[in-house]
Amino acid sequence: MPLQVYNSYSRQKEVFTPITEGYVGMYVCGPTVSGESHLGHARPYVTFDIVYRYLNHLGYKVRYVRNITDAGHFEEEGREAEDKISKKAVLEKLEPMELVTKYTNLFHWAMKQFNNTEPSIEPTATGHIVEQIEMIKKIVAAGYAYESKGSVYFDVKKYAADFAGSTPYGKLSGRVMDDMLTTTRNLEGQDEKQDKADFALWKAAPPRHIMRWASPWGEGFPGWHIECSAMSSKYLGEEFDIHGGGMDLQFPHHESEIAQSSVCFHGKLMARYWMHNNMITINGKKMGKSYNNVIKLTELFSGDHPLLSQAYHPMAIRFAILQSHYRSTLDFSNDALLAADKAFKRLWESYENLQKITANGSQLDEVLEQRVQQLLHELPEHMDDDFNTAKVVANLFELAPIINGIKGGQISAGALSEETLSLMKQSFDLWLVDVLGMQNPFVDADNQALGSVVDILIDVRRKAKADKNYKLSDAIRNDLLTIGITLKDEKDGTVSWSMN
């Protein structure tokens, strides 16, 4: 079965066929670096990291472009027009670029924690002002934008009428033009626009605005949507394969991107497949500043938040994301996080156990053998079905008791053939590590001295146990546990340990 992708544009699953055989161009809307990333940001970047990894696995040469929005956008139709980055820069007494750099670095750090692969290109909005101005000039020249008091607006009505046959306005987000005109809320500060559905391509900078660039229309800064159209076309071409982002960007952001690009590139639809990840909720509510339920990533990793009972490893969060399908909402709570943390550690331990066990097929259990083979062969099918990581994870979990059973002696080492065990090892490496991008959630005991000390303690405890001095042996075990080191008495009499 070939890879099937749910395309928001057609509202159905479609077989994935790249424009150029063997190559894939993918653009994902990146973060606005005006503040710290939160749990909500984890979802799209993990989701599209999986897409990127899987496409690579399928043998495609993928160019993955993810932008950094550092130019600061207006609350376009907002009450008090204000630039998030400028305002914050004043508050924090930082240069805008200083602030943007700070949060960009923090974002990169968080992505690394999640083990997300770096994009092929990570263009910034401030680095592409020229491209954006050029694109706006093109749109103006084509007659689909007009200048008003130093700002430039996109003429949605005219576009909608002229491009209805190729890239109709509202198709992506399922909106009807007429409805929009009547249902859009009537907000202030729209007198510059000819129509309230119009959106800004370029905004004149008010006198005190810090970030500003010269343009044919005076000093100002780019509008909200133009950077993605400009940068995606620069690096991926007028038409590319996949455009990704959060569902909340579908309208108006992506709809506007389509309109801008379509005007510039003669009615071509900028991307073939539009993928949208669903939102993360906290106790049933979307995470957002207005809900006051934002959990920053630094707070998650440290556990320093009223909703959290402990620190969570980035892998626990990544795992929780992968246990659901990317197009479903994912409800987070401390309990859900706790469950994911525990579940993933168990799965990872069985992955480690898998490295240690052997099989020789001497007492072949045909049923078990076939069961394992089936579970392994289903893995690519699940991924081909619109990246169903939840099913991949479920299959891996079904293999865990088999692995642990062999290690623990409940299942004979001869029950599986060498070939099947070998395939299982390869599969875990491939799916769990390479495709799902999971990493060791335990603290690496790469400190030689620490390892030696624990070994000494284990030896002391072993002697105490031999003397039936359980008071001492239990004290060693319990005291180590309080500092995060867990001892495990293995079936074969050895003792293993792990550290949180």
Added chain:
RNA sequence: GGUACCGUGGCCGAGUGGCUAGGCAGAGGUCUGCAAAACCUCGUACAGCGGUUCGACUCCGCUCGGUACCUCCA
């Protein structure tokens, strides 16, 4: 108000017209000096009411409830 989507066992969460999702928690058991871990067994869930069907959690309609977008937002 307009437009979508969703409502699955204590919690999270897949999915399908008839065949065990999975995880966490919980119960019992095996092992163990004890514990932990591991392994085995266990819940027969699919908002409500109608309809279609031999058969629906899965299709249709209605009702109730929830969420998202329409405004910066991952």
